[in-house]
Amino acid sequence: MAIKEYKTISRIAGPLIFVEKTEEIGYGELVSIKMPDGTTKNGQVLDTSKDIVVVQVFEGTRGVDRQNTWVKFLGDTIKLSVSKDMLGRILSGAGKPIDNGPEIVPDQRLDITGMAINPFARQSPSDFIQTGISTIDTCNTLVRGQKLPVFSGSGLPHNEIALQIARQAKVPGKAKDFAVIFAAMGITNEEAQYFIKDFEKTGALERAVVFLNLADDPAVERLITPRMALTAAEYLAFEQGMHVLVILTDMTNYCEALREIGAAREEIPGRRGYPGYMYTDLASLYERAGMIKGKSGSITQLPILTMMGDDITHPIPDLTGYITEGQIVLSRELHRKAIYPPINVLPSLSRLMNAGIGPKKTREDHKSVSDQLYANYADGLDLRGLVAIVGEEALSEKDRKLLKFADLFEDRFVRQKKTENRTIEKSLEIGWDLLKTMPKSSLLRIKSEFRDKYYGEETEESGEKKGTDHRAAPMGKPDTELEDKKKK
Numbered sequence: 001m002a003i004k005e006y007k008t009i010s011r012i013a014g015p016l017i018f019v020e021k022t023e024e025i026g027y028g029e030l031v032s033i034k035m036p037d038g039t040t041k042n043g044q045v046l047d048t049s050k051d052i053v054v055v056q057v058f059e060g061t062r063g064v065d066r067q068n069t070w071v072k073f074l075g076d077t078i079k080l081s082v083s084k085d086m087l088g089r090i091l092s093g094a095g096k097p098i099d100n101g102p103e104i105v106p107d108q109r110l111d112i113t114g115m116a117i118n119p120f121a122r123q124s125p126s127d128f129i130q131t132g133i134s135t136i137d138t139c140n141t142l143v144r145g146q147k148l149p150v151f152s153g154s155g156l157p158h159n160e161i162a163l164q165i166a167r168q169a170k171v172p173g174k175a176k177d178f179a180v181i182f183a184a185m186g187i188t189n190e191e192a193q194y195f196i197k198d199f200e201k202t203g204a205l206e207r208a209v210v211f212l213n214l215a216d217d218p219a220v221e222r223l224i225t226p227r228m229a230l231t232a233a234e235y236l237a238f239e240q241g242m243h244v245l246v247i248l249t250d251m252t253n254y255c256e257a258l259r260e261i262g263a264a265r266e267e268i269p270g271r272r273g274y275p276g277y278m279y280t281d282l283a284s285l286y287e288r289a290g291m292i293k294g295k296s297g298s299i300t301q302l303p304i305l306t307m308m309g310d311d312i313t314h315p316i317p318d319l320t321g322y323i324t325e326g327q328i329v330l331s332r333e334l335h336r337k338a339i340y341p342p343i344n345v346l347p348s349l350s351r352l353m354n355a356g357i358g359p360k361k362t363r364e365d366h367k368s369v370s371d372q373l374y375a376n377y378a379d380g381l382d383l384r385g386l387v388a389i390v391g392e393e394a395l396s397e398k399d400r401k402l403l404k405f406a407d408l409f410e411d412r413f414v415r416q417k418k419t420e421n422r423t424i425e426k427s428l429e430i431g432w433d434l435l436k437t438m439p440k441s442s443l444l445r446i447k448s449e450f451r452d453k454y455y456g457e458e459t460e461e462s463g464e465k466k467g468t469d470h471r472a473a474p475m476g477k478p479d480t481e482l483e484d485k486k487k488k
Helices: 158-168 189-202 219-238 251-264 278-286 315-323 332-336 366-390 397-414 424-435 448-455 479-487
Strands: 009-013 016-020 029-034 040-048 052-057 070-077 079-082 089-092 108-111 150-153 178-187 208-214 243-249 298-307 326-330 343-350
Touching: 029 052, 079 219, 108 219, 150 158, 158 178, 158 189, 158 243, 158 298, 178 189, 178 219, 178 251, 189 208, 208 219, 219 243, 219 251, 219 278, 219 298, 243 251, 251 278, 251 298, 251 315, 278 298, 278 315, 298 315, 315 326, 326 332, 332 343, 343 366, 366 397, 366 424, 397 424, 424 448
Parallel strands: 089 208, 150 298, 150 326, 178 208, 178 243, 243 298
Antiparallel strands: 009 016, 016 052, 029 040, 029 070, 040 052, 079 108, 326 343
8 A cells, every 4th residue: 555645734742743634543653754845854653543643753843844744654663673783882762873883784673662571471580680789789689580770869870870780780600691781861962971981991882782862862762762772672682592681761851751742742641740651651661671481581670760859759769669679779868978889778679689699599698697787777877866866975885886887887888989899799798797896696687507607706896705695784784794793
């Protein structure tokens, strides 16, 4: 059937044009728009009905004339040319090479909307991914096939953390089959250059595919960038058998573009002006992570979003938290202390952590150490608030140790260099060094065999001496006073 051209544009609103009196048009269909000056623009069908078709124009609607512009519906959807040669390439948000390299010769051309994974065919995630960052690997473990977002705030170093994870992340024992898809949305040109230089300087680009959508690119392109990235990830994972980590930054910019398009379509807004279908839209992206039974590859997602006003109840982090399996939360207070990475382990969570750690995957004491570090740090932070009221002199000896533990935890465990790639064994060793500053008997969340194996001899710093019975000792009383009472 011959492709027809239409000259029936009834309205132009932002990046959208409204076309009347067309034949039946499919949702998501590609559109070619011939401008009055002879140039062409590309678009996609956003909505279709009996009377009108809404087209979003990727390059913007500047220069579109209702009377002299032709619209041609191509009968096809947006597809991405995929090949294993994509590794090491830098592409635009629309999937076009921008690294002065040749066009990608495709093995396949895949629809960017992808296909939902059948829940029956899904395989439960259970393999550990090492990021080299102690607060993630030890306390909020990332598991292969998981979707674990990073909740950041304006001015916090989420870009640096994203790059560090992109450089360092690996599945232990399977480094050759590991790849990173890095998709940046709505970033400035300065940030884009920073990302490119870091990838090239560190050599991480060799195993990565980078998609860059700039702030001055059309907002509509921002909506297809993550879909381009996930399509490339699905090809590498399920066709090439690779383990793929997809980093999406910044999902807040994506949602802002979604709100802009919704306003142009004059939709009834939901919370804070965002479309009512934003939950469904985000789920269509996040749920493309996972593993499939019978396939050796996997897709793990690490979306990064900026919380407006550090508000974790904002619709974007709120809906993201419902869909994903936990969150990594960055702390402005830690950032003010010049602690990098400023990851606050207390509100952070990895719901699949228990499936990815243990004797056969990381180390036998991993879960116990994580729980004890978390408990001690939480108690130490509570005591900071108490000290502000009653002063440190009013605390017991144990409380003073917990207070000191919180400081040591931030300074030695949380803090690490941007180039420091810690193994899980190194992170657990640092954790044990911190736990040894507490009495051995106070480590109630750690099994006795692990305490005996990893704690070692009691030290003066911990407040105990080997062979001394503390069970009857009043809190904060020295051992000599207890001995005097026994003699009497």
